[in-house]
Amino acid sequence: MKIEWDNKNNKIIIKDIKNFNVGKTLECGQAFNFEKLEEDYYKLTAFKRVLFLRQDKDKVEMFPTTEEDFNNIWLEYFDLNTDYDAIYNKFIKDDVLKPLVEYGEGIRILKQEKWECLISFIISQNNRIPQIKKCINYFAENYGDQIENGYAFPTPEQLATKSIEQLQESKVGFRAKYINDCTLKVVNKELLLEEIGSLPREDVAKELLKIKGVGVKVANCVLLFAYAKADAFPVDVWIKRAMEVLYFDGKEQKLEDIQNFAEEKFGEYSGIVQQYIFYYARENELGKK
DNA sequence: GCCCAGGGAATCG
DNA sequence: CGATTCCATGGG
Numbered sequence: 599m600k601i602e603w604d605n606k607n608n609k610i611i612i613k614d615i616k617n618f619n620v621g622k623t624l625e626c627g628q629a630f631n632f633e634k635l636e637e638d639y640y641k642l643t644a645f646k647r648v649l650f651l652r653q654d655k656d657k658v659e660m661f662p663t664t665e666e667d668f669n670n671i672w673l674e675y676f677d678l679n680t681d682y683d684a685i686y687n688k689f690i691k692d693d694v695l696k697p698l699v700e701y702g703e704g705i706r707i708l709k710q711e712k713w714e715c716l717i718s719f720i721i722s723q724n725n726r727i728p729q730i731k732k733c734i735n736y737f738a739e740n741y742g743d744q745i746e747n748g749y750a751f752p753t754p755e756q757l758a759t760k761s762i763e764q765l766q767e768s769k770v771g772f773r774a775k776y777i778n779d780c781t782l783k784v785v786n787k788e789l790l791l792e793e794i795g796s797l798p799r800e801d802v803a804k805e806l807l808k809i810k811g812v813g814v815k816v817a818n819c820v821l822l823f824a825y826a827k828a829d830a831f832p833v834d835v836w837i838k839r840a841m842e843v844l845y846f847d848g849k850e851q852k853l854e855d856i857q858n859f860a861e862e863k864f865g866e867y868s869g870i871v872q873q874y875i876f877y878y879a880r881e882n883e884l885g886k887k
Numbered sequence: 888g889c890c891c892a893g894g895g896a897a898t899c900g
Numbered sequence: 901c902g903a904t905t906c907c908a909t910g911g912g
Contacts, residue, residue, distance in 0.1 A: 723894040771908030834893035
């Protein structure tokens with residue numbers, strides 16, 4: 599990986615990058631804060647910034663940004679210091695996973711903002727991805743600050759000014775009361791989202807599960823996508839059906855049993871394997887009736 | 888009209 | 901306890 603700076607145009611150019619596909623990384627279901635503008639051209643909003651990304655094979659351009667922002671934010675956000683080649687080569691040897699890993703080559707696990715990720719996955723429950731994205735977009739445009747080229751996701755303090763009825767204007771439906779409960783816990787400092795990041799996975803999970811509307815699945819998504827707990831294996835309806843087809847001869851299993859089976863089998867890389875499976879299953883309707 | 892969606896809480900038996 | 905029902909909303 600080679601990084602070049604185009605200071606005149608506020609642009610970062612990454613060359614010779616392996617195992618990084620911008621489109622797959624954003625569209626594999628882990629994040630909802632982006633918009634596809636053209637093929638291999640995306641608009642992302644995070645950390646109160648809008649970032650445009652354009653990819654041509656093993657070259658990725660990000661703009662507008664500074665060297666400082668790239669080093670302090672985007673390098674970690676896109677997990678660019680992790681060697682995905684090693685992970686890819688490990689699971690490509692597994693006959694069951696091979697086609698899924700090949701299909702998902704280039705997916706990276708983002709390190710998202712904790713607050714936004716938590717609210718996003720509360721909204722995700724019993725919902726569809728396009729609808730989730732609409733809600734997140736509504737939140738930013740109506741409750742957040744205007745920023746260069748777009749709108750930032752609202753802060754806890756900004757969301758706290760909205761009533762449950764007002765939140766429902768975003769079409770989050772019955773989840774509005776859950777979002778309200780979560781927001782109050784954060785602004786009242788009952789829940790210290792940043793501080794708990796240094797705790798072991800089980801302790802972070804325990805804190806997250808205190809929020810109404812957060813169960814095991816949502817907690818695992820937040821652990822994986824925001825707290826960088828890469829050994830977490832969230833089990834949703836797609837993962838459940840796919841895992842039953844791949845490893846249990848199509849026979850129905852309990853959610854808990856699937857999670858335990860996967861985390862034991864895939865270990866410290868459970869999260870990325872989960873994302874390969876989720877992306878393949880959804881794009882190819884694996885296990886769908 | 889019926890079914891389901893990156894589930895979870897409330898209620899029932 | 902485990903199993904069932906309800907929850908808003910929108911698209912197929």
